[in-house]
Amino acid sequence: MSAQPPSAGDWHAAWSAALDALEMDVAAVEEMLSGDHRTQEVPAVTGAWTPPTDLGPLPLDLRPRADAILSRQLRVAQEMVLVMxxxxxxxxxxxxVETGSDGAARPVYINCAA
Incomplete structure (x- = not known):
């Protein structure tokens, strides 16, 4: 028994849900990078994102939204590199500051006049 291909409505809804999840992830990182949240404890990530495999091609009417999310992801990634x-x-x-040294060798003075 083979799986039925999703209907047009289900296909569109599945892509909308996938984009919603990506958008929430980007928003969470943007919030984390905002000045108010940089010093707060960040919860651990529960798992790596994996792209859905059963969605099929992106509906054309969702392309502008997907492009906007991609732009936000790239901007956030660049900001994360700068923050790191x-x-x-x-x-x-x-x-x-803690060691009082910049890593260079310190001069050593030995009193040889004994």
């Missing part, structure tokens, strides 16, 4: 680079710089600075 900033975090690495801050961690390096804190390490230098």
């Amino acid at each position: 680079a900033g975090n690495r710089r801050q961690a390096a600075m804190i390490a230098r």
